[in-house]
Amino acid sequence: MRDEEIVALFWARDESALRETEAAYGGKLRRLALGILRRKEDAEECAADACLKAWETIPPQRPERLFAYLAKICRYLAFDRLDRAGAQKRRGEAVALTEELAACVPDRLAERTMEGWELGQLLDGFLAGLDREERVMFLRRYWYGDTIRELAGRYGLTAGGVKSRLYRTREKLRTYLNKEDIEV
């Protein structure tokens, strides 16, 4: 079923919208949540919660890209779940992602508090300047939480090759964020 048809079911308050959403995107949402939470049970709950959240918000929302809409909710819920679990229970991969990105934050921004949407705009500008393959690999790592091994399999590269590419892109991000003309 196409996205528009599923969204129409949400708007009609037809509960089959949830079934169709699960059929179309359930697996991808669970995979996304698993990449962040690293626990199958948590990932399943998180993906199910994302679908319910979509039920609560469509309408009034009418997303043009349903998967992106669901995935954003799912990712948000997954990180929220990690936060609530406390630092001791944070999973290794999420900690690794955080530490990798911490090195991208220039000193001049370290003390600034930024809203999520502000960061999103900033990152949109950065991502627009990358070529497609570099952008996709970067987002697979920092949006979808893919492990280095998964990325190596996806791209037919060695783990070292993936790490060095991600490092170069992070360096670009650090340089980008450090530019004087970036308004924050």
Place this chain on the structure above:
Amino acid sequence: MNGKELLKGFGYVNDEYVEEAAGPKAVRLWPWRGLVAAAACLAVVLAALTLLPGRDSGVVLPPDGGEPPVSDSGVDTPDDAAPPQTGALVIDMGTVAVNELGAQPDACRIWLDPEKYSEARWTKEDVRAYYGRDPFPAYVPEGLSCPAAADPDETWLVYTNKSDGFMCVDQVGREYATEFYPDSGAVSGALGGKTVSVRCSRLGLVTDCLYLLPEDEVRLTDIAGAAVTFGYRQMDHGPYDPDTHEPAGYFDLYTAEFTLDGVEYEIVTEGLPAEEIVKVTASIVTGSGEVEVR
């Protein structure tokens, strides 16, 4: 702002980028080989093009090309009666497109009511007569074997419809592996085994590989004139960590699907590199075990 906030900030990027990254990507194999392979094959390709107008995509037939020879041997020895090969088929791996698999194929057979369907056992000769050739690979990766193929009494179970006598299950196959259990099942890639399984059917295979790409975006590879769909999935295996569910390890699963002379083929390899499934595939298409990949 810290790393955690920046990580969360990614959640607000444009939907377009999110969907772009969500899409599956065909595995790019040996990208560094591109230039080397192109240079190495250029002369061969140019020479072959002059002999074989109409062939393309970097797949080169032997200089004496023509009709593929038919092998009637069990495993990896070309038929003595087949036309002698004066050169190997050369395949540039840079021209091989591999699509990401969503799931591995399920090779379960359907159950047929014995009241309505008759069983029959096909011999090697029956199979050759029905398919018009030996449908099994003339090339098998080193270290793999198929004990059943060496058995002159090897048979396959097929079914016909009792009401009209028409064939309804004509699938035959073989499994080649580095190791087999006493009951003849192969030790799978999950347990460190290396396997090649081949199935074919003139009526149509009942299962298909599930590619993550939409059907019209799945990329084909020309192997000696056959349009082959290659698939790849990195498989994990247990034991799984009880807390993190991290697998104990991974192995490569490749698939190849194609139709040749009205017969559908499916090849699945476990624990083997991509070159091997390409060579096995090419050996079925050409009927010759003389295949090189670069």
